[in-house]
Amino acid sequence: MEPARRKPASKARDLFTDRYERRRDRLSPAFQRVAGYIDANRLSVLASSAIEIARAVGTSDATVVRAVQALGFSGLQELRRELAASLGQRTTPADNLKRTLDDAVTRIDAVVDDLLDVYAAGLEALRAPDFRENLMKALSALHDAQRVFVFGIGPTAHIAEYFAARLRRKGKPQQVINRTGAELADQLLEFAPGDALIMMAYGPLYKEAGVTLAEARRLRLPVILISDTAQGELAGRADVVLAVPRGKNDRFALHGVTVFCLEMLLLGLAAGESDRALASLARLEHLRQALRSGRQLMPTDPDEE
Template sequence: MSSHGIETTFAERVRAAVERLTLAERRVARYFADHREEVLVASAAELARKAETSDATVVRTAKALGYEGLDALRRELAEELRRDLSPAGRVARTLQSVGGDPDAAFAATLDLHAESIASLRRSVTAPQFRAAVEHVVQAGRVAVFGLGPSSAMAEYLAVQLGRFGLDTLALTESGLLLADRLLRLRPGDLLVVMAYGRIYPELRAVFDRADALGVPRILMTDTLGAEIGGRADLVLDIPRGRADTVSLHTATLAFIEALLVGVAARRPEQTLEALRELNRLRAEVAGPDLAL
């Protein structure tokens, strides 16, 4: 938003001002436009060095673009980046808030974790949690889908449920490799889907395959409930922290851990027997000292 109340993007400001900028100022403006996230966290001296100019030219360019100074440019650029939820943008805004202070980074991150847990308490109800546990306990096999950072958590959930004696399948491949995994889905499975941010081809393919097989599904998401929640039997709103800062997976992991405890509590004898067998096999493979 410009000082006159007219919505103007940063790129539009640069285009409108380019003709009246000096050559050095144009170079700085281009650097600003190409490295928006860095502008939020770098000092005027650092920006000057990277744009091969002086501190004064960096500040002068910000004013030539219609800002009161570099700080005002940063504030409006941060606001614009809040509408561009790229990972780099979120990390840059997080770094801007903590500066270069490790203590501030530690405290701010713990605050975000605490907020995520508090949000999870509000967003997932006790009946929803019980329904999720029952879905898992009643399933012939649990297939867990997740890509990117979620793939590690999908693998973790599948491994832990396997240790509890449940049959599992991790669906963590992307592209053509996912088709081989989807071929292994079968009626009687439960599909647990972790999906955040946007609907991508693999996510559509997973739901389409589940539709074809009549497989029930649980959707864990923060933003996709309205778009694709109608295709799931149970939608769990799992927050990933503030939308304008670095994405945290605290709530997702916390829910997974709670689900594991809930499943174990629901079938304690089978769980303990499976874990005792796991311990026996570990001792057989690695020796009694490595049995856990």
Template structure:
């Protein structure tokens, strides 16, 4: 029966995995599993980057695509893109992740903990680890750190702003979209450095902020899942953070760990300012407690 407009797109990758997986060598099978389990990420990465994630060469990645019946990685990516059109990627990934544990709470917990441990281990080595001191130096030298993030990344950006402020670093949060972001950007000034959380494809807010930072000569530190995005050529430092959890569902633990490492690094370079700020915070908290206590006492006595 011919497919109609409501039919789900043909999943050629899954079909070929079912028919050919047992015939693949261990290395090719490892690459094929990554194609299937991390589809959204595969669309963004080169053969070299994909190979680096699983410890094989880029040539092995291409051979795996061909062993599955595709002409190469480009055709495989087109097949993956077709399957992702049926529903938002995060919905499909979550469905697959939940199906893999089938209402087993302990299994779900262990699945996340195991993935988070691996993502953090990846952060502790290679290019990402080497980029953290570069990011720390750029933010330390800045008079103010401007942190950008929208959606879920906006919540993480707000946390980073709060922690930097606790350590005495002047900060500005950019977490709006559309015209509201334009208003937030009005106070960008010389001496700022931009810390950007940017995952997925480029969107207008990211493009305009990067253009504005570039025009003003502001250093940009970008935390993202792929350092190979063309738009990142203007960035001063790129920290590549993997977020792929069970069956591609995004996990944010490694992103938080990366930011906390950066914040601690900045505090280490600005120890006196950080200690002074934290001491002032404690004094302010004590004054609030004292005022609350005296207010309750006054109400009892009245």
């Protein structure tokens, strides 16, 4: 006898999601970009004007207003009220994961489509003129830095370590800041004038981020913040903010677009410091060959290599 199939748990639906899903196929490509951005950046949209949303998406403010109206809202004010109501639901990581898995129970194909839509909207945000301008500012600060410190705590620490490893291979001196409590204090002792800080942090200003930012400010280090919004206390304390969507606010956080942003920084740095990057990769291959062959490396004068 076939076992009874589990009935999916009912979940709260918000008006924006309902209208977006019903009307998605009837929206023009420009309206779809606007709607996808709003869906993936609900918190920042609450505090953004039509012009700010248009800059993030790479369109006009008139297109933003028309897209909102095409979704059945009278304007941005009504849309913000509905978004604020939807964000009033519980949004802990466990709840977000549960909502994501509840979706998957009944519509796995649609969940995959939603994921692709989220990443497409995220990549569109990276194409926006304002984002490109901030990216260039970030690269300028990183090019001038003696060392690059990469801040990430919790799950983001793994992304910070990945990016630091890629920087190391390109010949850029770097260190990871990934500890909490007294151990974080030890890591912050490494800061020195001439360094730069890349901080991946989200939500309200928290203790570790606040202390790290204060120490960077004391030493006048340039701070590049990678977050999901350009608003709030964290953004207010950074020199450059790269606002990178992480998916829908009431669903499981996604980091793919963040990694893509880091790859843009990495390649930008390599392009500006190509001699050092190529020399570092050549040295890496020399060491690999020595390890494969088992031969012992002989001391050499670096100037003769």
